Every structure is written in C-alpha cells, then in structure tokens.
Amino acid sequence: MNGKHISNLGLKGAEIGVALKAAELRETAGLERDEILNELRGVQQRPGEYVGGVYGDLADMLLARQANDELHAADALREHALSYKVYGGNLIEPGALAQMNTAMRLPIARAGALMPDAHVGYGLPIGGVLATEGAVIPYGVGVDIGCSMRLSVYPLAPDRLDSRGAVALLQKHTRFGAGVGWDKRERLDHEVLDDADWDTLPLLRHLYDKAVTQLGTSGSGNHFAEFGTFTLPAPMSGLEAGTYLALLTHSGSRGFGAQVAGHFTNLAERLHPTLDASAKKLAWLNLDSEEGQNYWTAMNLAGRYALANHEQIHQRIARALDTEVALEVSNSHNLAWKQQVDGRELIVHRKGATPAAAGQLGLIPGSMADPAYLVRGKGEAAALESASHGAGRQLGRKAAERAIAKKDVQAYLNERGVTLIGGGIDEAPQAYKRVEQVIAAQTELVDVLGQFQPQVVRMDSGSEDI
DNA sequence: ATGTAC
Secondary structure (H helix, E strand, C coil): CCHHHHHHCCCCCHHHHHHHHHHHHHHHCCCCHHHHHHHHHHHHHCHHHHCCCCCHHHHHHHHHHHHHHHHHHHHCCCCCCCCCEECCHHHCCHHHHHHHHHHCCCCCEEEEEEEEEEECCCCCCEEEEEEECCEECHHHHCCCCCCEEEEEECCCCHHHCCHHHHHHHHHHHCCECCCCCCCHHHCCCCHHHHCHHHHCCHHHHHHHHHHHHHCCCCECCCCEEEEEEEEECCCECCECCEEEEEEEEEECCHHHHHHHHHHHHHHHHHHCCCCCHHHHHHCCEECCCHHHHHHHHHHHHHHHHHHHHHHHHHHHHHHHHCCCCCEEEEEECEEEEEEEECCEEEEEEEECEEECCCCCEEEECCECCECEEEEEECCCHHHCCEEECCCCECCCHHHHHHHCCHHHHHHHHHHHCCEEEEEEHHHCHHHECCHHHHHHCCCCCEEEEEEEEEEEEEEEECCCEC
8 A cells, every 4th residue: 555546546635644544554454455445435435424533534634625625616716707898998997807807707796897987996896886696795895885976056156155165165064084083072963873783783883983073074085075066958856957056075984984894805805715816805795694794784884874974064064055955966886785687686786886777866076177977877787777986097096196297287277267175196187087988988877967067176185285 | 995004
C-alpha cells in the first residue's frame, strides 16, 4: 500500500497521509490491500458512518471537504452572465460594464439593466439595477442607503429670492460635511425618530443618537441643497406652465446608513467565504435568514430616515419663505425594493438608479451648474422600471482634481450665473457626463416634464476648493 | 458616502 493507491481513489492533499496511516493500522490488523481499499471507498462514500473509528480522522476531513464544496457550489458564479440591457452604452466606461457582468453571473441574479450614468463603484456599479431572488446584496444598495432627491416648487417668481437671501437661507437651514450634525440646541425632530424599528436591533439602538444629531443634514460628496428656477412647459398637478422658484436637495442616510451598510456587507462577506474574488463585494444575505431580515429592516429604516432629512430641510425653508409648496417630488435612488418581475417577486436593487414605474415621478440632477430634470417613468420592463439617477461621473474624484482647472470651473459657473457655497473640484461640472446626453439615452425609460436650473448651490467643501 | 481603520 502506498500513496499512489490512495490518490487513485480520489483522495487529495493531506487526506492521503491520514488515509495511509489508517491503512497501515488495518494492515497490522491483518487485512489485505484490496480489502483496505474497499474500506477506504466506503469512507469516501459515507464518511458520516466512520466518524470516531479507525478511519475517523479521514472521515472528518472528507466531511469538511464536502461542506466546503457545498458552500462553494452555492456561491459559484455562472459561467456566462445573464443578458441585460445597457442604456447609453457609448457613455459607459468598460469597468462599469465589467462590474455589471460579474453581478449578472451571481447565482441569485435573475435580471438586470445598466443606466446611462453608470460608472465604477464598489460591488454593483453606480447606475446598476439588479434583480435577485430571495436575497439582498448590501453593496447592491450601496454605502449611502436611501440616498434620495427632493424638489419643492414654490408658487413664487424666481426673483422673489435674490442670491444673498438664498445664501442666507441655505447657511441657516442646511449643514454639510462628513461627521457633521447639529449642535445640541439646534437639533430637529421628526416622526422617524419614534419609529419602532430602532428598537429591533442592538446596532440600530447604538446608531440612534448619531441619527438624532444628523437629522436634517446633508453630508458630503455629491450631496447638495440648491435654489434655482424650475421651468414647467405644460401644466401638471394643478400647476400652470411657467417658471418658478424651487429648492432641490440631494441627501442620504448619513453616518447611520453608512454604518448599517458597513456592518451588513461585512457580515455578508463572512457568510460567503468561497465567493469568487471578483464578486466579493457582491456578497448577499438570504432574505429567509435572520441576517437578511435584519438588513431589510435596517435598510428600510435608513431609507425613511434619508427622506426625513430632506423633509426637514424643505419644511424649514418653506416656512422661512412663508410660502406654500405648489409641487413636491421626491425619490430614493439607492435602495432595494420587492418588485414583481415577469410574474414573480424579486428583489430589485437600484444603486444610483431612479425608480421609473409607469407614471412615477422622479428627479435626475446634472451637476452643480447643469440642469436637473423632473421625469415621469414609462415602466420599461427591460430597465426593471428604472432610469438614471444623475449625469454620472466621467472622471473619478482624483482624476478630476488632476485634470480640471479652477478657473475653468469658475468660468462654467459664471456663464450660468451660479453662486456656489463650498463645493470642490472633484464635484466640478466637468467631472460629470453631459446630462443632456444622459437624458437623451433614456427616452425609452422616462418622459421629461420639467427642468430645474441651479442658481445658488451649497455643498460640502471638497479637498480642492473651487 | 462616511469619518475611521485588514
């Protein structure tokens, strides 16, 4: 009996030595080689029956291998990506397509689409829409869970607020910057803080105080609050065609949502240790598991919290302007929804994609100095009833800081009469795709109803000022 | 995007 006999049985690596040791014991006990090889075949076929006996060590190893193989098989990527529709493919970098292809190879993937603002992100690309069955991917939603838009159109002429007044209102009623919250005596209240779901998980209870401090704030990166002129070419919802003063905000779930995302994506990665490296950040949680249910609860709470942030800003500014709101639109664009797709319930992840069911209103911003669009969804099935969430980056943050000159940004702002508070080169209009092209690439997905031109914009100050 | 740590 030697190692060759044993490896011929299909045993591998350390299993061979352990099998050989057991075989020697059986030889000592007087068994022939063929008898021992038969016993070894038995161990291979039914390792569970040999635990604790003379073949116990080998049985343990085989059981471990079996478990690992099963885990691996459940996580194995499809050989070929499921097909999916790409909108505005000429506007999309290859890296984003590669990420979407990987997502469409996941065993839980059922359908997907890529929006024309797509660019590379962690896991699913920004602008990616992915439908899965029975599972949710924390990084299919993204770090900023519930990131969303809100527009208030006031029944006021745009010149009712000059830029000095607009700056003063934004300074008073908004807060920007990573880690930033209100001072103790400035804190706001909202019914979302009374939500029973805060008490369902230790993680949520732990994040509650941070959420209280940051309610009604806007964070950093591409988040903004801006006054501008909203132009409605045809009447809608009781509002006459015309040009109005309006407020547009982009904000998310702040530190609360970011920590929820971090916690659950780590958990998902640990639960899928054998997932291919290319799909590591696409690790998922089964919705019938406790972890999956917990994420679903936390994600939806973060979604409601993000909308509450907008609501606070808009409510306070309307009050300060002493005006009614003639038209109010809002939508989340980083979230997962249960949605009927071809007659079955799937989990549709939109990571930087606007829900665009038939008749559904949404907001697609361009950049700090480019127009934002009020759109109405067409319910396009091939796009899983979605549209882009913005213009999308054409330059990464660092590339933008290298490539774009301050004076060019200033000229761009001046040409459009935009006043900027804060802002960084990494958010310069030149770092973004031309929103007109991005809108033109999704005529199958949405109709454009109105257009907003920013005039006084507040953002976090970037690492390179403008 | 967040505000700290594979």
